[in-house]
Amino acid sequence: MGNPCPWNQPGGYVYRVRRALAAAVSVGLAVSMAACAKSERGEGGEGDSNATLTIAGTGKPKNFDPIFNDDGESFRPARQIYDTLIQNKAGTADLEPALATKWDVSPDGKEITFTLREGVKFQDGSAFNAAAVCFNFDRWFNMKGAAAQSQMIYYADTFSGFAKNETDSAGDPIYKSCTAKDDKTAVVALNKFRGALPAALTLTAFSISSPDALKKYDADKVTQSGDSFTYSSYATEHPTGTGPYKFEKYDAASGTTTLVRNDDYWGEKAKTAKLVIRTIETETARKQELEAGSVDIIDFPAAQDWKGLESKGMKVEVRPAFNILYLGMNEKNPKLKDLRVRQAIAYAINRDQLVKTKFPEGAEVAKEFMPSTLSGYADDVTQYNYDPAKAKSLLAAAGASNLTLKFYYPTEVTRPYMPDPKAIFTSIAADLTAVGIKITPVARPWNGGYKDDIQQAGKQDLHLLGWTGDYNDAYNFVGTFFGREKPEFGFTDKTAFAQIAAADAEPDADKRKADYEQVNKDLVGKYLPAVPISHSPPAIATAGNIDGLVASPLTDERFFTVTKKS
Known part of the structure; x- marks a missing residue:
C-alpha cells in the first residue's frame, strides 16, 4: 500500500490542492486528511505545556461578543x-455534541430538546x-435598540426577527421560547419549521x-454614532464563555489578543498555556514572521508561497473550497436597478482569466452563489461568459453607456475567498x-469602515465581498445573502425573499432540494443582485515544531489541540 497521507511527500503541495478539490465533492473527506495529520503529528511527543502559541490574524477583531459579529477575524478568538x-x-461540516450531549427534534420541527453536559462552569465560576x-x-430575541x-446579522438570518423589530428588514420571528425543564434539559420552541436548524x-x-x-458588564448596551458602533465592556474587556481559553487582554493599537488556558475547562485541556493572536495585515509580512519564528501559525498564505514554505520545513494544510467571492451591485443606484446593466457587468468580467491569474491552484469560476457540494446546487443556471461586445450592447440598450460607478474594495485584510483584494479589484475594474464604465475606486479598511459602509450604509455601487460557509445547508449561502432586504445589495424583491423562505421551510428533503435549485436558477438568471466570481481553496500554514492542528473546511479551527515543541 502507498503512503496514506501523500500530501506529506516532497512536492505534495500540488497533490494536496487536488486532494482539497476532491474533498470539496464531499466535505466529510476532510476527516481522512485530519486523521492523517493527527497520525503524522502524534509521533513527535506532547510539546511544551507552558508554551505560548502565536497566530497571525489578517485583520483586527471588531469585539469579543459573538452575537455582534459576522467575520472570521472576530470569530477566531471567540471560538477559543x-x-x-x-x-x-x-x-x-458534520455535527457533533458540544455543550449539548444530544438534541432531539420534534416531528414537526418546531421543538428542539437539548440534553446538556453536566458539571460545566463558565470562566467566571x-x-x-x-x-x-x-x-x-x-437575550438574543429580546435585544433592544436598532x-x-x-449588528446581529447571524441572528436575523437564522431567526428572521426579534420580539420587537426596530428595523424594516426584520421579519416574523421564528424563535418562540426557551424552557428550562430542569438543569440539564432546555427546550427551544419555534413558531415554524426552519430547515437550517439545528445545524445553524x-x-x-x-x-x-x-x-x-x-x-454585570451591561452587554446589551450598544450605541451608534453615524456609521460607527460602540460596544459594552463585556464585548471589549470581559467576554466570558466555557471554552478552553480565557480572555486576558486586547491591545487595540496593535490588534493583539491574548488568551490563557482555562484549567477548569470541561473537555480536553489546552496544550499551550497561552494563545496570542496578532494582527499582521499583509500576507508577505505574515510569511516573513513565520519564517523568522516570530509566529507559529499563519492563515491564508499566498498560493505561490506554499511550496517555498514547505521547502523551509513549514507545514501547509489546504482546506476544501467551501466559499464564494462575489461582486455585489447596489440597486439603490437607479442605473443598477436595470437588470440589463447588471447583466452587462457580468458579461464584461473575464472571470476565467481572473481566477487563473489571481487565485490559487484549484480555484474555479463560480456559476452561482454556493458551492456544488451543497444540496440544491443547480447545474443549469444562466451562464455569463466573457463577452465585452454583449456588455456594451446591453449598456447601450439600457441608456447607460456613460455609466460611472463607485467601486469599493477592502484593505488591511486577506480573506479565504479573496486572497488579494486590490489585485482582484484592479483586474475587474x-x-x-x-466596456465604457467609468470606475471611481474607494479603498476602505476591512474593520475600519469597509463593512459598515457596505453592509450598513450601502454607500457603494459595486463591492467585493464573499463568504465561507458556516454550516452544511443552502440557506447559509443564498439565504444569508438574499433572504431579506439589505443595504448591501439594495435588492428589494419580496417574491425572491418569499421563494427562499419557502425553500427553507420545506420539510421534505427532495422537494427542498428542488426548491433551492430553482432559487439558484432565478437568482442568477432572473434577479442577478451580484456576480458570482469564484470558489477558492484557502490554506493555513504552521511552523515545523507545531503539531495537532486540524484544518477546517469552514475555517473554524480550534487551537486547544495544538502542541508546540521547544
Whole structure:
C-alpha cells in the first residue's frame, strides 16, 4: 500500500490542492486528511505545556461578543473562548455534541430538546445549565435598540426577527421560547419549521455566554454614532464563555489578543498555556514572521508561497473550497436597478482569466452563489461568459453607456475567498473600464469602515465581498445573502425573499432540494443582485515544531489541540 497521507511527500503541495478539490465533492473527506495529520503529528511527543502559541490574524477583531459579529477575524478568538450547544466535528461540516450531549427534534420541527453536559462552569465560576442556555436565547430575541439589532446579522438570518423589530428588514420571528425543564434539559420552541436548524446553532455567533457576566458588564448596551458602533465592556474587556481559553487582554493599537488556558475547562485541556493572536495585515509580512519564528501559525498564505514554505520545513494544510467571492451591485443606484446593466457587468468580467491569474491552484469560476457540494446546487443556471461586445450592447440598450460607478474594495485584510483584494479589484475594474464604465475606486479598511459602509450604509455601487460557509445547508449561502432586504445589495424583491423562505421551510428533503435549485436558477438568471466570481481553496500554514492542528473546511479551527515543541 502507498503512503496514506501523500500530501506529506516532497512536492505534495500540488497533490494536496487536488486532494482539497476532491474533498470539496464531499466535505466529510476532510476527516481522512485530519486523521492523517493527527497520525503524522502524534509521533513527535506532547510539546511544551507552558508554551505560548502565536497566530497571525489578517485583520483586527471588531469585539469579543459573538452575537455582534459576522467575520472570521472576530470569530477566531471567540471560538477559543466560547462553546456552542452543537459544533462541527474537527475537519468536517458534520455535527457533533458540544455543550449539548444530544438534541432531539420534534416531528414537526418546531421543538428542539437539548440534553446538556453536566458539571460545566463558565470562566467566571458560575454554573452552566438550562437556565443559562435560555437566558442566552431570550437575550438574543429580546435585544433592544436598532443599532444592536442591525449588528446581529447571524441572528436575523437564522431567526428572521426579534420580539420587537426596530428595523424594516426584520421579519416574523421564528424563535418562540426557551424552557428550562430542569438543569440539564432546555427546550427551544419555534413558531415554524426552519430547515437550517439545528445545524445553524454551530455558528460562533450562537456561543453561550455567562448570564452573570452579561448582566454585570451591561452587554446589551450598544450605541451608534453615524456609521460607527460602540460596544459594552463585556464585548471589549470581559467576554466570558466555557471554552478552553480565557480572555486576558486586547491591545487595540496593535490588534493583539491574548488568551490563557482555562484549567477548569470541561473537555480536553489546552496544550499551550497561552494563545496570542496578532494582527499582521499583509500576507508577505505574515510569511516573513513565520519564517523568522516570530509566529507559529499563519492563515491564508499566498498560493505561490506554499511550496517555498514547505521547502523551509513549514507545514501547509489546504482546506476544501467551501466559499464564494462575489461582486455585489447596489440597486439603490437607479442605473443598477436595470437588470440589463447588471447583466452587462457580468458579461464584461473575464472571470476565467481572473481566477487563473489571481487565485490559487484549484480555484474555479463560480456559476452561482454556493458551492456544488451543497444540496440544491443547480447545474443549469444562466451562464455569463466573457463577452465585452454583449456588455456594451446591453449598456447601450439600457441608456447607460456613460455609466460611472463607485467601486469599493477592502484593505488591511486577506480573506479565504479573496486572497488579494486590490489585485482582484484592479483586474475587474480594468474589464469594466474596457466596456465604457467609468470606475471611481474607494479603498476602505476591512474593520475600519469597509463593512459598515457596505453592509450598513450601502454607500457603494459595486463591492467585493464573499463568504465561507458556516454550516452544511443552502440557506447559509443564498439565504444569508438574499433572504431579506439589505443595504448591501439594495435588492428589494419580496417574491425572491418569499421563494427562499419557502425553500427553507420545506420539510421534505427532495422537494427542498428542488426548491433551492430553482432559487439558484432565478437568482442568477432572473434577479442577478451580484456576480458570482469564484470558489477558492484557502490554506493555513504552521511552523515545523507545531503539531495537532486540524484544518477546517469552514475555517473554524480550534487551537486547544495544538502542541508546540521547544
